[in-house]
Amino acid sequence: MASASSTAPGAKEIAVPGVAPLRAGQGYSFVLRRLHSLSGIVPVGAFLFEHILISNSTAISGPDAYARQVSFLANLPLVFFLELFGIWLPIAFHALYGFYIWYRGDGNTTAYPWSGNWMYTAQRWTGGIAFVYIVWHVYTMRFLGDDLHAHPELSFGKVQHEVMQTGLFLFYVLGLVAASWHFAYGIWLFSAKWGIVSGDKAQKRLLRVCLVLFLVLCGAGFASLYSFRSQALPTDDQNRTMIHSSHKAGAQTASNGRPVQ
Amino acid sequence: MAEKSVILKIKRQNTPASKSYWEEFSVPYRPNMNVISALMDIAAEPLTRDGKATTPITYDSNCLEEVCGSCAMLINGRARMACSALIDHLEQPIRLEPFSKFPVVRDLATDRNVIFENLKAVKAWVPIDGTYDLGPGPRMSAEEQEVAYPISRCISCCCCMEACPQFNESTGFVGAATIAQVRLFNTHPTGKALERERLAALMGDGGIQECGYAQNCVEVCPKDIPLTRSISEVGGQVMKQALGDLLRR
Numbered sequence: 001m002a003s004a005s006s007t008a009p010g011a012k013e014i015a016v017p018g019v020a021p022l023r024a025g026q027g028y029s030f031v032l033r034r035l036h037s038l039s040g041i042v043p044v045g046a047f048l049f050e051h052i053l054i055s056n057s058t059a060i061s062g063p064d065a066y067a068r069q070v071s072f073l074a075n076l077p078l079v080f081f082l083e084l085f086g087i088w089l090p091i092a093f094h095a096l097y098g099f100y101i102w103y104r105g106d107g108n109t110t111a112y113p114w115s116g117n118w119m120y121t122a123q124r125w126t127g128g129i130a131f132v133y134i135v136w137h138v139y140t141m142r143f144l145g146d147d148l149h150a151h152p153e154l155s156f157g158k159v160q161h162e163v164m165q166t167g168l169f170l171f172y173v174l175g176l177v178a179a180s181w182h183f184a185y186g187i188w189l190f191s192a193k194w195g196i197v198s199g200d201k202a203q204k205r206l207l208r209v210c211l212v213l214f215l216v217l218c219g220a221g222f223a224s225l226y227s228f229r230s231q232a233l234p235t236d237d238q239n240r241t242m243i244h245s246s247h248k249a250g251a252q253t254a255s256n257g258r259p260v261q
Numbered sequence: 262m263a264e265k266s267v268i269l270k271i272k273r274q275n276t277p278a279s280k281s282y283w284e285e286f287s288v289p290y291r292p293n294m295n296v297i298s299a300l301m302d303i304a305a306e307p308l309t310r311d312g313k314a315t316t317p318i319t320y321d322s323n324c325l326e327e328v329c330g331s332c333a334m335l336i337n338g339r340a341r342m343a344c345s346a347l348i349d350h351l352e353q354p355i356r357l358e359p360f361s362k363f364p365v366v367r368d369l370a371t372d373r374n375v376i377f378e379n380l381k382a383v384k385a386w387v388p389i390d391g392t393y394d395l396g397p398g399p400r401m402s403a404e405e406q407e408v409a410y411p412i413s414r415c416i417s418c419c420c421c422m423e424a425c426p427q428f429n430e431s432t433g434f435v436g437a438a439t440i441a442q443v444r445l446f447n448t449h450p451t452g453k454a455l456e457r458e459r460l461a462a463l464m465g466d467g468g469i470q471e472c473g474y475a476q477n478c479v480e481v482c483p484k485d486i487p488l489t490r491s492i493s494e495v496g497g498q499v500m501k502q503a504l505g506d507l508l509r510r
Contacts, residue, residue, distance in 0.1 A: 017364070018363055018375060018430070019362055019363075019422075019430055019432075020375075020430070020467065021378030021379050021467075022383065022433075022435040022439070022462060022463070022468060023433065024382045024383070024462035027466030029470060030464040030466075030469075033470035034470060034503075104431040105432070112339065114476065114480050116475055116480075120473050120474065192492075192493050193472060194496055195494055199490065
């Protein structure tokens with residue numbers, strides 16, 4: 001301890017400076033870190049909740065219902081600003097600052113293989129996986145192929161075309177599970193760190209609630225994915241989907257309008 | 262007790278700047294021995310396992326009953342107190358290493374001064390100026406005592422900091438022990454006078470926000486201090502103050 005350092009020979013030539021003491025009154029990391037935490041719940045988490053439980057789930061009711069939901073979202077007032085400030089910027093901040101947090105932490109599950117520590121590491125990996133998935137998902141759905149804001153009726157076919165390919169389907173499943181876990185456990189972390197739920201019993205209870213939320217999100221996601229894989233497109237959309245499918249290299253279309261492997 | 266022995270592999274380092282190296286030791290087994298008593302045996306006869314003469318191991322220790330916080334080290338890779346680490350409960354060969362996140366002074370002795378700097382930064386004390394008799398302080402309720410007592414057992418051993426994935430040179434995280442002490446002194450009726458300053462200090466860089474809630478701290482704490490609970494409670498107090506200041510200042 002402190003007394004030992006004064007007696008040691010050559011204490012001045014310490015190679016490792018060690019961890020710096022608390023910098024009281026300095027920096028903005030508190031605000032940034034708390035904004036990161038908050039942005040994960042609102043708006044990013046709230047959007048995930050809407051996307052999986054409300055929008056995607058309309059696919060269960062068929063292509064027409066799905067097209068109506070896409071059309072509804074595309075026609076929200078000031079949709080450009082809603083997206084920019086409600087989704088794009090918050091998710092970019094949450095992801096980039098999240099990678100910065102990940103980079104600065106030193107995971108140590110080998111030495112301390114306890115559940116909380118595994119969850120700490122899992123929170124970083126699920127965030128990373130979800131981010132890669134989201135970038136790909138936004139790129140293919142938003143910037144590649146048909147513009148769904150202009151043609152909501154093509155939405156079901158566009159998603160179906162991706163989901164029918166086994167590799168992409170598995171990527172959907174991975175993205176769904178990673179994002180759902182990251183959000184569900186993120187709610188628990190948020191409540192614990194902000195002092196909203198602090199007692200041991202209360203934290204355990206909340207953990208169970210978050211687990212249920214995770215299962216509900218996954219369940220709704222799987223149900224939507226199943227609908228995309230199992231439902232045929234209505235006949236009037238067949239032609240357009242066939243044209244769209246033929247743009248993709250190697251994609252074939254079966255007689256019922258569904259792309260096949 | 263025919264020649265049963267205890268094998269120890271110890272990571273040594275001669276000066277703070279020099280390279281570390283490993284040495285293996287074998288000491289005769291005695292019932293109920295702990296890591297400190299094994300280190301004392303090595304000091305009594307400083308020979309490596311293959312009979313080469315060496316120097317005794319340098320380590321910090323004092324009370325030998327887990328209340329002074331000196332003898333914390335990595336034992337089989339985990340942060341814990343050497344005095345309460347019983348040889349009978351450890352897998353052999355027993356690996357002893359100095360804490361990895363604190364500057365090594367020599368062998369197993371590390372410089373853990375950072376925790377005292379942190380405690381100073383959050384004013385972890387009860388402010389009484391002492392120039393005249395202030396009379397008796399306000400009484401603490403039994404409820405407050407129940408919260409305060411477990412936290413007051415902290416021995417500044419730094420196990421919670423060593424085991425924390427967020428405590429490192431790039432974050433400069435303050436660590437669980439100091440946050441728990443903020444809760445302790447904010448619970449104290451006279452200590453409360455500095456509550457605002459303590460919470461404000463924890464908003465600085467390296468403050469409470471760096472906690473990733475991996476919960477290793479509460480698992481390794483030799484004194485069973487409710488560290489994660491304290492981080493949550495103080496986290497709430499800090500947020501309340503931050504939001505209050507945002508709206509009212």
